[in-house]
Amino acid sequence: MSPAVVWAQQTQAPTALTDAAQKAVSNNPEVQARLHAFNAAREEIDVARGGYFPRVDLTAGVGRERLREPGFDSQSFTRRGASINLNQMLWDGLATRNEVRRLGHAKLTRYYELLDASENAALEASRAYYDVLRYRQLVALAEENYVQHRSVFEQIQRKVQAGAGRRVDFEQASGRLALAESNLLTETANLHDVSARYQRIVGETPPGSLPPAGMFKDVPAQANELQRVGQAKNPAIAAAIENIRAAQADADGRKAPFQPKVDFRLRQDWDKNRDGISGTRNDGVAEVVLNYNLFNGGSDVARTRQFAERLNNAKDLRDKACRDVRQTVAIAYNDTRKLSEQLNYLDQHQTSIEKARDAYRKQFDIGQRTLLDLLDTENELFQAKRAYVNGEHDLGIAYVRTKAGVGDLLATLGLTRLDTGNQPELQNWEAGSDAPERCPPEAPAPVITNKAALNSRAAGLVPVVEPSAVAPAASVASAPGPDAGVVQAVRDWASAWSSKNFDAYSAFYAPGFQTGKMSKQAWIAQRRARVTKPGDISVQVEDIRALTKGADRAVTTFRQTYRSANFSDTSAKSLEWIKVNGRWLIERESNR
Template sequence: MMKLKPLVMFMMLATAPLSFAATTMKDAVEQTVLKNPEVRAKWLSYKASSDEQDVARSNYYPRVDIQAFAGYERLDSAQPNNSGNSGFSHPGASIELRQMLFDGFATQTEVRRLGYGKLTRYYELLAASDQAALETINAYLDVLRYRELVGLAKDNYAVHKETYDQIAERVAAGVGRRVDLETATGRLALAESNWLTQASNLHDVSARYERLTGMPPDVEMGQPTDFGPMLPTNTAELKERLPANPAFKSAVYNIRAARADAENKKSDYYPQFEFRARQDVGNNRDGIDGTYNDSVVQLVMNYNLFRGGATTARASQYAQQLNIAYEMRDKTCRDIRQTTQIAWNDVSRLKEQLGYLDQHVLSTEKSRDAFRRQFDIGQRSLLDVLDTENELFEARNALVRGEYDFQLSRARVLAQTHQLLAALQLSPLENTGPDDNLGDNVTEDEKIACSGVMIESVKLDREAAMAARPPRAPLPVPEVKAETPAGTCDKAVTDLVANWSNAWSGKMMDTYLSFYSEKFEASGGRSRADWEAKRRARVSKEGGITLKLDNQTCKMNGKDRGEVTFTQVYTSKNYSDTVQKTLELQQESGKWKIIRERVTSGRTE
């Protein structure tokens, strides 16, 4: 397949439609890398640097000038025998060749300087492409993030509106307190304000996305790319990847360009030699008729002896410019190391934190459901219910933010190691760099601890935290009551409970759900479909489940109804609890089914 030259490709892109709909993260980043004005400006700067080097290289070649002239001249003579002034026509032409033989290495060092300058511009282009890609990924994730947060705020508003309507009905019926209505009114206003805030945030990040990609975000945006497989496996591998950072490469070549510039300024210490050849043809020179032909061949030397100390001062000036380039390289290294360490720490920290945030949501959901049931029977105040609703809203928001921050932290690590575009199977506008073999590659320029000692992440020492606490007072010993003897149950009932437990711990969801009646009454007034969806999501999470049923008792309420009560000890990867649970059973078409599931003590469902 024929490869398009960069300029041809650029012209095709420039004349193509402005944008295309970006439905995936890869599409959005590709749109930015190809069309974003900042990236294109860096690309054009790189192309201009190549032309600039060609200008300097032209000094190696001869210079040929042709001059032709024609006109009328008037000659006033002061000679005694000349009776007056005379005029004459004096046409002519000349051609001159000039070839630089030696200029104190000025051309050589200037070509080298501009060559390193071109390499600097190239790596600046790569750095700009990586940065634009990272900003686009950030904007893409933010759009998805705030779409979810708007959805949560919308649901939170609906819950508070339902609560408000319920309290308003009670007050209107004379069975509710007006202070509860005022509380519900205030919380409803807060929920609506939160919804408006998140909607405004979504608008702002959508505008940022449009600025980067040139198009508003698509209605159906795909799931983010999983960058996990591309990440370094440990800090040692991370340190090995850091020298590939294009910002660091740019700083290194900037040093070499500054060194060549300093060498260039020393050319004034040398004489300059130039070969010149000229041929002149003319008529009527000085009013004397005739044709004249002059030929000149010269070797011209020019050597400055004194310039007021300017040569020495200029050499010192550019030596200091070289020192500045060294300092800027060191600063770039420190910036890269800081940014990389923060991103790398965020990856590990957020991965662990997501487990805690998920647990917070799960526990708060259970508390909210329990508080609502207790509120319905007068055991909880409205303020308790609204507080748990707000806590659940904030917990869900924190989980959403954590999930997207985690994905962004992975992209930040890849951007620092110059692997972000490769992870998306994309390339920058210019993927092949210019030749860096310019005869002055000092290896010490790159020998700097950009990937030096990495600061260790702060570990949570839970044992030390607990050891620092004052000792607790002993808890009162509860009175031990005799166990109630277990009732006699149909063997089919006890078998159902055992099989139900095994299906749950084995994550056999279809079997597990088959033990529940279609008329199953979920807690919190939820529909069976909603309850089933949440159960599938929770049980299917990563990690095994251990389930132990102790102190099982049974009670039959006739031939077709029964209750089984037991102590349930549940353990999973991120959660564990011990509760007292009762399963209410009913026979349907000759099979026992669970119609209600109640937690009577401990954590609630």
């Protein structure tokens, strides 16, 4: 079936995508240039076909003539004359016939180049459509990612301002927020770029709302079958085949100089006062003229060899076009299979990470997860969603590339072809003996991973855990429990904070308490402002665990719940204690 017939077939396709592709095909400058080249080639055939018809020339003149001859007096007279000539080619060694053949195939070459340019324009319009959809979704994901990071940043900032958070957590949240802002700027810039590309291809800016493009999954199940379809229908290969036929006709035309040229000539002359003889003269001639070149320095022989090489060049270009199409179709088809399977894993990935993120956020709120854990899983979720969106649109583009590779995208989209007039020679067009010679329709074998073997290798890496032998019972001295004094000190410290008694609160800190980068005076001023802030303050400590390190050192960990008029927070906290003169004092504190 010829590409012209395939193109005219109408299939179901998304309306918005069809409209965009139709505008691209109708208004694309490259497609229009190919259309004008086709029209020029069509008219050029009539130029060559004129060689079959007679040529008629009329010549007429009038002028003053002065004649001087030996033995005669010079004379001046007015001379008038007219001549009509007819020249009809009878035989030219088939030069005209081969030129008409060459230009006929050149016209078909331009026609298939027009089809190829239209397929490419529709492909680029479809790709631009998918890309605008893609980056609009990616901008939405980047906005949501920014909102989530901004929320965490605000939460950590309030903790730090209330004295319940670490400065390092604030810096980390600030850095991740800046990265989220950078990602948002990148995605908006990418959306602008693909919108500009859409405008260049389609001829107008993308509308504010683009419906999903859908996917065209009706492709052959076998890669080799798809290759055969591509070689039979792709217009680039058809153009290369017609170029061979044009080159063959051109080479045949170079044989004409080796044969005589025969013309029929008819001439009628009318002269008055010719050669100084008064009166009117009529002269009529009808003749058959043979012109046979016997030698011209070997130019014709060399030209024959030249055009034979041009024919070989055209055949090489045909095979190259075929190999290019074979590669394009093989890669596009493999992408449809790979991405279809990959999307399942990408969807599973984003779903699992989203569940993990939600769980991490709840655990972070009660102090069971660090800020780094939360930020890492937030970023991983963002990347997982981006990967799924990219995979989804890459799959749509892969199907479009496959359709374009076999020359079937215009038919799939149901586009109206440009007006090329009636071309009856296309109805039964086929490659025949001019089909590609060094390009078998065979796709590379797909690379299939042996999952069972990989799972077996993974199982072999898992260490074998031997059941532990039951040890005989032995009398073991019971370990001392947590120091009740340091546990009570934690409760008293929280009580002093809740009662806003700064003197009692500050008395719990050892003289050598480490204030970090702040000076002792600045730390005291900051803590005084936080402890004595207006309004009620409630500090509750739960799940207190104490670990003694000798007689005078201990570490306590607990969950701290802080509430005030404008802020509330739950976090995990750790206090390191030292016993001074029988009293437990805080030497270091940290929020985990």
